[in-house]
Amino acid sequence: MTAQVASAFDDELLAVLRQIVGERVTTTAAILDRHGRDESFHPSMPPDAVVFAHATDEVSRVVTACAARGVPIIPFGTGTSLEGHVAALQGGVCVDMSEMNQILAVNAEDLDCRVQPGVTRKQLNTHLRDTGLFFPIDPGADASLGGMAATRASGTNAVRYGTMRENVLSLEVVMADGRIIRTARRSKKSSAGYDLTRLFVGSEGTLGLITEVTVRLYGIPEATSAAVCAFPDMESAVNTVIMTIQSGIPVARIELLDALQMDACNKYSDLDYALQPTLFFEFHGSEAGVFEQVDQVKGIAGEFGGDDFKWATKAEDRTKLWQARHDAYYAGIALRPGGKGIATDVCVPISKLAECILETQADIAESGLIAPIVGHVGDGNFHLVIVVDPDDADEMARAEALNERMVMRALAMDGTCTGEHGVGYGKMGFLEAEHGEAISVMRDLKRALDPNNIMNPGKIVRV
Numbered sequence: 364m365t366a367q368v369a370s371a372f373d374d375e376l377l378a379v380l381r382q383i384v385g386e387r388v389t390t391t392a393a394i395l396d397r398h399g400r401d402e403s404f405h406p407s408m409p410p411d412a413v414v415f416a417h418a419t420d421e422v423s424r425v426v427t428a429c430a431a432r433g434v435p436i437i438p439f440g441t442g443t444s445l446e447g448h449v450a451a452l453q454g455g456v457c458v459d460m461s462e463m464n465q466i467l468a469v470n471a472e473d474l475d476c477r478v479q480p481g482v483t484r485k486q487l488n489t490h491l492r493d494t495g496l497f498f499p500i501d502p503g504a505d506a507s508l509g510g511m512a513a514t515r516a517s518g519t520n521a522v523r524y525g526t527m528r529e530n531v532l533s534l535e536v537v538m539a540d541g542r543i544i545r546t547a548r549r550s551k552k553s554s555a556g557y558d559l560t561r562l563f564v565g566s567e568g569t570l571g572l573i574t575e576v577t578v579r580l581y582g583i584p585e586a587t588s589a590a591v592c593a594f595p596d597m598e599s600a601v602n603t604v605i606m607t608i609q610s611g612i613p614v615a616r617i618e619l620l621d622a623l624q625m626d627a628c629n630k631y632s633d634l635d636y637a638l639q640p641t642l643f644f645e646f647h648g649s650e651a652g653v654f655e656q657v658d659q660v661k662g663i664a665g666e667f668g669g670d671d672f673k674w675a676t677k678a679e680d681r682t683k684l685w686q687a688r689h690d691a692y693y694a695g696i697a698l699r700p701g702g703k704g705i706a707t708d709v710c711v712p713i714s715k716l717a718e719c720i721l722e723t724q725a726d727i728a729e730s731g732l733i734a735p736i737v738g739h740v741g742d743g744n745f746h747l748v749i750v751v752d753p754d755d756a757d758e759m760a761r762a763e764a765l766n767e768r769m770v771m772r773a774l775a776m777d778g779t780c781t782g783e784h785g786v787g788y789g790k791m792g793f794l795e796a797e798h799g800e801a802i803s804v805m806r807d808l809k810r811a812l813d814p815n816n817i818m819n820p821g822k823i824v825r826v
Contacts, residue, residue, distance in 0.1 A: 365408075365447075365788055365821065370454030371434050372411035379428045380414055380456070387415040387462075398437075398457045401444040402504070402692075404703040404753055405789065410437055410451035415459045419535060419543060419574040422458060426572065427541030429456050435817050438568040440481065440510030443502075445706045446787030448514065448567055452821035458572060460509050466490050467575070475532055475549055477577045480509020496580040499524040502783070503689040509573045514785040515565030519688060522608075522741030523615045523647065524581065526783070531564050535575035539813040549577060562808070567785055568819035570812045584647035588657060589616075589681045590672040592664050593639040597621060597724060597736075599667040600640040601717040604740045606663045608713050612656055616645035617741035618688055621724070624695065624735035624748075631694035632687035637670070642740075643688055644672075645681070691737045695748035698733055702750040707766045709773035710744040710782030719776055720745060723769050730765045732758070744782035771796070786823045794823065 380388045389395075390412050399409030411434075416422045429436050435455025442449060451457060464481035471494050478487060485505045487498050500511060501518035510516075512534065517526035524530070533547040546559035563570060594600040604617055620628065622638045629636060642664075646656045661672060675684045687694075696704040711719045720736065727734045727747070738745025747769065749762045770780045770793050780786075780793035795802050806824045809816070816826045 365450075365452055367408045367451070368453040370411055371432055372454060372456065376428060376432055376434060376456075377412060380412065380425060383424045383428065384414055384416065384421055387417070389413050397442070398439050398449065398459065399451055401442050401447065401449050402706075403445045403447060403789065404705050404751070405447040405450060408450035408452055410457040411454045413439075413457045413459055415462050417462055419537065422537045422572055422574050423541045423543050425456065425458060426537050426539065430540055430815065430817060433815055433817060435820050436572065437819050438509070438513065438572050440507030440513075441483065441504065443504035443506050444510065444514060444787065445784045446781075446789035448785060448787040448819075448822060450788065452788065455817070460507065460574075463574065469494065469496075469580075470549070471496060471580075473549065474580045474582075475577055476580055477575060478508050480507055480512075480573050480576060482508050484508065484511070491580065495583055497583050498530075498578060499581055500527055500530055501689070503692060508576045508578065512564050512573055512576050513567050515783070517739065517742075517744075517783045519616045519618055519645075519685065519739055521739055521744075521783075522617055523613055528561065528564055530579045531560060531576060532579060533577040534560055534563050534573050536563055536571040536573055538571045539815070539818050543574070565785070567787065567822050569809060569823050570818060572818075586650045586653040587645065587647055587681065588653050589643070589645045589675040589684055590657070591636055591641060591643055591675070591684070592672050593637040593641045593670040594664075595639065595668045597640045598717055598721060599669070600642055601720055601740065603642060603664050603667045603669060605713055605716060606666075607660055608741055610659065610663070612659050613648070614644060614656065614660065614741060615647040616643065616685075618643040619736070619738050619740040619745065620688075620691065621736040623698070623733070624691060624737045627694035627698050627735055628687045628691060631697050632683070632690055634687055636673070639670075642669075643684065645685075688737075691735075692748055695735045695737075696750055698735070699750045701752070702733070703753050705749040705751060705762050705766065706746060706784065707749070707769065708738075708744060708746040708782050708784050709770055709778055709780060710742065711773050711776045711778030713743045715776040715778065716740060716743050716745075719772055719778070722772060723747070726765055726768050730761050732761055732765060734765065739782070742782070743778070788822050791823065791825065
């Protein structure tokens with residue numbers, strides 16, 4: 364467990380912050396505690412103060428004031444991260460972006476829009492409903508666009524539409540010294556200079572604070588169909604995924620849930636599916652295109668013993684199905700009342716997916732832990748929700764060993780320690796194992812852009 368370090372926050376800085384944002388700065392204990400924790404099992408490490416920002420200029424002035432005193436700054440969106448990203452490891456000022464939630468411009472002809480960082484994915488899609496456009500990146504939580512950019516988030520649609528890396532066109536960022544920069548224009552491509560947008564996407568607030576995001580939009584497909592298909596075993600389900608992807612079939616979503624996760628989802632979301640390894644599919648396109656995709660996937664599934672497809676044809680049925688998938692984390696935790704969830708993920712090349720999942724499944728059985736498997740397997744990404752009693756040292760040790768074996772196995776297969784959760788402080792050791800000497804380059808970048816180490820210190824790289 365990482366210990367919390369005292370910061371240089373004092374009454375003088377509090378007075379300066381009140382001059383900047385008025386009563387939108389607080390030191391109330393309950394609010395500090397809420398901003399020191401995310402959705403993970405990591406303990407709360409509260410900041411010294413929380414500022415609710417309304418504008419980029421305010422964020423810049425807050426950063427400038429903190430930088431002058433060497434006080435850490437931690438950005439906060441909706442608090443749904445899973446690796447301790449928002450923990451104030453060295454105290455400091457949390458800048459809450461949730462009230463910076465304006466949709467600034469929708470450029471329908473160019474298929475993009477510009478938003479403040481507190482806009483959530485559901486809020487954006489509700490706003491876009493009458494334009495015929497949508498934003499496809501959908502992590503399980505209703506996360507903020509700023510937080511999604513900062514953690515390089517993805518979700519169930521990533522197999523077709525990509526992750527935040529592919530869908531962020533430009534960012535406005537407040538740097539560690541208070542400067543405000545824009546990383547790119549709105550053109551779909553550019554060869555002008557360093558790709559600063561990609562530098563800040565996935566930086567988790569360690570290089571600067573994101574205050575605007577410009578993202579790609581897509582046309583709502585003419586036809587959409589979703590289906591559920593059960594398999595006799597995990598290997599058959601995973602091999603269906605591999606064959607589907609290698610065949611070039613442009614499925615929009617292809618999600619794997621093991622039998623235990625299906626049981627959890629049935630109970631939590633009031634479903635009634637077979638307690639077998641199961642794939643959730645969704646197909647987007649024209650009527651003819653969707654029919655062709657379905658026909659091809661049904662053929663592949665049949666070769667591996669897939670049961671008949673159970674269709675979710677009505678919009679409300681599809682919504683219920685995918686909400687159940689998004690709630691899988693909470694459903695897993697509910698398998699053990701009073702338990703806490705350790706959510707972890709890896710991503711491997713698609714050819715290694717079956718081997719990685721099956722060996723992980725064997726490790727779970729040996730550990731004796733409750734750990735349902737669920738994943739965005741179309742791009743080689745899967746998760747465990749290890750349900751534990753955090754006060755049981757033996758359980759926690761077994762959970763840590765299970766997680767380490769899964770991650771190191773993925774790295775041995777030329778995969779990554781995290782496909783979408785990010786690093787925070789929970790996976791810093793694994794990042795070093797994954798990147799080796801490249802970590803020194805990341806550290807050099809951190810020191811160059813944040814020489815006093817005030818931007819979300821203690822995350823991603825050790826300085």
